[in-house]
Amino acid sequence: xxxxxxxxxxxxxxxxxxxxxxxxxxxxxxxxxxxxxxxxxxxxxxxxxxxxxxxxxxxxxxxxxxxxxxxxxxxxxxxxxxxxxxxxxxxxxxxxxxxxxxxxxxxxxxxxxxxxxxxxxxxxxxxxxxxxxxxxxxxxxxxxxxxxxxxxxxxxxxxxxxxxxxxxxxxxxxxxxxxxxxxxxxxxxxxxxxxxxxxxxxxxxxxxxxxxxxxxxxxxxxxxxxxxxxxxxxxxxxxxxxxxxxxxxxxxxxxxxxxxxxxxxxxxxxxxxxxxxxxxxxxxxx
Ligand SMILES: Nc1nc2c(c(=O)[nH]1)N[C@@H](CN(C=O)c1ccc(C(=O)N[C@@H](CCC(=O)O)C(=O)O)cc1)CN2
Numbered sequence: 108x109x110x111x112x113x114x115x116x117x118x119x120x121x122x123x124x125x126x127x128x129x130x131x132x133x134x135x136x137x138x139x140x141x142x143x144x145x146x147x148x149x150x151x152x153x154x155x156x157x158x159x160x161x162x163x164x165x166x167x168x169x170x171x172x173x174x175x176x177x178x179x180x181x182x183x184x185x186x187x188x189x190x191x192x193x194x195x196x197x198x199x200x201x202x203x204x205x206x207x208x209x210x211x212x213x214x215x216x217x218x219x220x221x222x223x224x225x226x227x228x229x230x231x232x233x234x235x236x237x238x239x240x241x242x243x244x245x246x247x248x249x250x251x252x253x254x255x256x257x258x259x260x261x262x263x264x265x266x267x268x269x270x271x272x273x274x275x276x277x278x279x280x281x282x283x284x285x286x287x288x289x290x291x292x293x294x295x296x297x298x299x300x301x302x303x304x305x306x307x308x309x310x311x312x313x314x315x316x317x318x319x320x321x322x323x324x325x326x327x328x329x330x331x332x333x334x335x336x337x338x339x340x341x342x343x344x345x346x347x348x349x350x351x352x353x354x355x356x357x358x359x360x361x362x363x364x365x366x367x368x369x370x371x372x373x374x375x376x377x378x379x380x381x382x383x384x385x386x387x388x389x390x391x392x393x
Contacts, residue, residue, distance in 0.1 A: 110360045111259065113336065113367035115251070118258050119375035123167055126379075126386050130168040133389055140389035141170040142226060142381070143192040143201030147185055148178035148208045151349075152342060157204050163378050169385055172198050178208050185211050186219050193221040199392070200226035200244075200385045205276060226384050229275060237283050244384045249281035251376025252315060252336055252367075253290065261313065261334045261365055264291040269307050271297045271324070271354070272317035277338055281315060304328070316354035326358040334365035338373045 130140060142164050146157045157173070164171040172195065174188045185207070192201045201224055207213050222232035228244035236243035256263055268285050272278035273296055285292040295307050299318050305328040308314050316324045317338035329335060339354025353369030360366050367373055 110335070110363040110366035113255050113259050113261075113334070113365055113372055115255055115367060115372040115375040118255055119251075119379035121258075122254070122376075122379040122383060123163070126167050126382050129386050129390065133386070134168070138389055138392065139170050139197075139199075140385050141172060141197045141199050142385045143172040143174065143195065143198040145174045145176070145185065145188050145192070145201065145203045147176045147180050147204070147211060150206070152340070153204045153206070159378055160202075160381060163382055164385075167382055167386075169382065170197065172201070180208075180211070182211050182215065185216055189216060189219045193219075193224060198224065200224050200388045202227040202229075202381070205229075224388070226381060226388070227276075228280070228384065234275075234280065234283075237280060240287055240289075244388065245284065245380070246276060246280040247380040247384065248277045248317075248338065248373055248377045249284045250380040250383070252281060252338070252373050253284060254380065255336070255367060255373065255376050256313070256334070259365060263313070266292045266312040267310055268292045268294045268313040268315065269297055269311040270294060270315045270317065271299075271301075271304070271308070272315075272319070272339070273298045274317065277317040278315075281317075299323075318354055320354055321352040322356045323354045324359060325356045326362045329359055329362045331362050332364035333362075334367075335359055335363040336367035336373055337369040338367075340369060340374070 144157050161171045192198045217229050220230050222230040225233050228246040233243045270278050270282050282294045282296045286294045308328045313334045315336045319339045321341045337353040337355035341352045342349050343352045
């Protein structure tokens with residue numbers, strides 16, 4: 108591999124170290140940050156991510172509150188769990204793990220979260236603040252990607268960025284974040300239906316692949332020296348074992364100048380940025 112590895116694990120460890128001190132400072136002022144999670148159903152990926160979030164909280168000194176509901180939970184039951192955390196004083200911020208089972212209206216659930224307790228930055232009010240450039244919690248993966256690029260001094264201002272994927276947790280908010288006046292990138296938001304995808308990616312200084320299509324971005328689609336971030340995760344069964352596969356083909360490492368791999372790139376930073384959102388919210392109160 109010739110690309111410089113954008114090491115999300117190391118970057119996340121540094122963020123967590125700093126947050127641990129801030130949590131101690133909050134405790135000295137009698138304030139405990141508390142993250143709540145609502146998990147519906149038994150998707151193995153979602154279970155693992157939620158468990159990871161609670162482990163991270165324990166590491167940093169944030170209290171955690173779990174609400175796990177069965178896959179058969181009704182929309183009203185999910186909304187009741189949201190209403191409960193909205194008023195729980197021990198919970199200073201919370202999230203609803205996505206995706207929700209079919210039959211539960213994701214937008215209705217996200218909208219029911221108190222925007223002031225929205226640890227994920229996915230409430231319409233907070234996404235609106237992102238559009239307007241107002242301060243507010245930022246979605247965790249986009250925030251983590253920006254932090255990772257900054258840590259490795261990958262130039263963002265003036266860069267041509269191609270984001271592949273228009274989902275609510277990554278592609279769409281990342282496009283908004285990087286095109287803000289303060290970041291000043293020129294962003295093209297592509298998706299699996301984009302005609303001539305390679306024509307866009309070959310012109311890019313930075314490519315973020317978040318479409319959830321294994322091996323979608325191949326070496327011939329990348330300008331030599333470009334920064335590539337693999338944010339796609341597909342759980343594929345190979346030889347009876349579940350394997351995680353990213354959107355970026357392995358040969359891209361020979362062409363790119365920087366590569367955030369999956370695993371070990373944007374994923375750990377997603378987790379670290381959730382903690383940052385929770386700590387910032389608790390600090391705002393005191
Ligand atoms: N409410 C939310 N739901 C979802 C979000 C989100 O930000 N908020 N993002 C993803 C899932 N996610 C966090 O929730 C997440 C995904 C991946 C990782 C991660 O660390 N990935 C590892 C590889 C996977 C593994 O080891 O199992 C990596 O890239 O190194 C963390 C969090 C969708 N849902």
